[in-house]
Amino acid sequence: MSKAMQAERKMWSKFYSYDEWMESQGIPIYRGYYIEDLRTLELGWWDARECNSAFIQLTGQEGVTSARVTEIPPGKSLPPLKFALDEIVYVVEGRGLTTISAGEKRPKKTFEWQKHSMFLLPHNYTHQFTNMQGDKPVRLLHYNYMPLTLSGVRDVNYIFGNPYEGADIQNEMDFYSEAKMVSQNLLDESWGRRAYWYGNFFPDMKAWDKLDSNARRGAGGRSVYIQFPDSEMSCHMSVFDARLYKKAHRHGPGRVIVIPVGEGYSIMWEEGKEKVVVPWHEASLFVPPNKWFHQHFNAGGDPARYLALHPPMQFHGHAEKVEDRAKDQIEYCNEDQWVREKFEGEMTKRGITSLMPPEAYSDPNFEWNWKPFLKGDN
Numbered sequence: 291m292s293k294a295m296q297a298e299r300k301m302w303s304k305f306y307s308y309d310e311w312m313e314s315q316g317i318p319i320y321r322g323y324y325i326e327d328l329r330t331l332e333l334g335w336w337d338a339r340e341c342n343s344a345f346i347q348l349t350g351q352e353g354v355t356s357a358r359v360t361e362i363p364p365g366k367s368l369p370p371l372k373f374a375l376d377e378i379v380y381v382v383e384g385r386g387l388t389t390i391s392a393g394e395k396r397p398k399k400t401f402e403w404q405k406h407s408m409f410l411l412p413h414n415y416t417h418q419f420t421n422m423q424g425d426k427p428v429r430l431l432h433y434n435y436m437p438l439t440l441s442g443v444r445d446v447n448y449i450f451g452n453p454y455e456g457a458d459i460q461n462e463m464d465f466y467s468e469a470k471m472v473s474q475n476l477l478d479e480s481w482g483r484r485a486y487w488y489g490n491f492f493p494d495m496k497a498w499d500k501l502d503s504n505a506r507r508g509a510g511g512r513s514v515y516i517q518f519p520d521s522e523m524s525c526h527m528s529v530f531d532a533r534l535y536k537k538a539h540r541h542g543p544g545r546v547i548v549i550p551v552g553e554g555y556s557i558m559w560e561e562g563k564e565k566v567v568v569p570w571h572e573a574s575l576f577v578p579p580n581k582w583f584h585q586h587f588n589a590g591g592d593p594a595r596y597l598a599l600h601p602p603m604q605f606h607g608h609a610e611k612v613e614d615r616a617k618d619q620i621e622y623c624n625e626d627q628w629v630r631e632k633f634e635g636e637m638t639k640r641g642i643t644s645l646m647p648p649e650a651y652s653d654p655n656f657e658w659n660w661k662p663f664l665k666g667d668n
């Protein structure tokens with residue numbers, strides 16, 4: 291086949307340069323809609339990184355974002371790696387250290403993390419991970435925008451080990467900072483006041499309790515938005531109470547959701563098509579496909595939380611006008627009867643009952659009053 295024919299075939303294949311690179315690495319690639327448990331996911335030996343690892347490229351990632359799991363054996367350090375992009379790392383299991391450095395320009399920094407920590411590896415830094423425990427492996431979840439970068443430059447040498455060191459640092463916060471709480475009044479009042487968490491290092495996503503009401507999505511949900519210095523990457527975490535569920539909504543692709551704590555399920559569906567049920571608990575991961583409705587259900591006895599790692603802003607997929615946002619959310623009173631029946635059935639299976647207020651199903655203007663947690667936040 292001529293080069294021109296190959297190029298034409300590639301144009302329509304949706305097989306991106308990133309897929310080509312992933313497949314050349316010889317480790318498992320997980321596709322589909324969800325990963326039930328990142329702690330037990332089967333990994334394979336990755337020669338280049340000297341560790342066991344696996345790629346996660348679920349349907350909803352659509353070649354926009356990259357996710358992978360790395361395991362560090364007890365007491366071991368992985369080889370240092372210089373990476374040109376920002377990368378979010380969430381600690382699924384274990385305790386360890388990361389050292390980041392960037393040539394002579396910036397001081398070296400070493401920080402300690404544990405299960406449920408999250409941190410950002412800043413672009414153009416060299417990083418090295420160490421497992422501090424001598425008896426248990428570490429598992430890390432990595433998330434970055436590498437597929438888009440490879441669509442632009444195709445050459446992995448631009449991304450790994452590129453000697454470019456970046457511009458001079460302007461502000462200490464750009465280098466490394468422990469997260470701080472920032473509260474902000476947004477110009478767009480329909481979104482209300484938002485709590486922001488700002489920094490490179492977030493010690494415990496399971497314990498963070500400085501959350502603002504996110505009444506718009508129902509179920510007494512509270513959330514916090516997370517931004518990183520000198521980076522366009524962002525994420526948010528939502529907490530919602532036991533025996534309740536949120537409203538269905540939809541948006542763009544690439545958003546990876548991981549569960550720090552809780553028990554429940556989500557349903558995902560393309561408008562008018564069959565629903566996919568995603569069961570979840572701690573360390574589950576799933577990705578709502580582009581513009582599919584999805585809805586989260588807390589079927590356990592305690593508050594549940596999910597951490598949503600955001601794709602580039604270009605893919606958020608919100609309608610441009612505020613009044614159009616209604617088309618991307620289904621109010622409880624308009625939802626398919628099956629949704630309520632399934633939730634009530636799940637409650638019965640567990641010997642508990644739904645706490646959804648009956649008015650939510652009859653009053654289209656029902657406003658959720660934010661109540662304190664039924665039990666202590668976990």
Ligand SMILES: [Fe+2]
Pocket residue numbers: 539540541578584
């Ligand atoms: Fe969502």
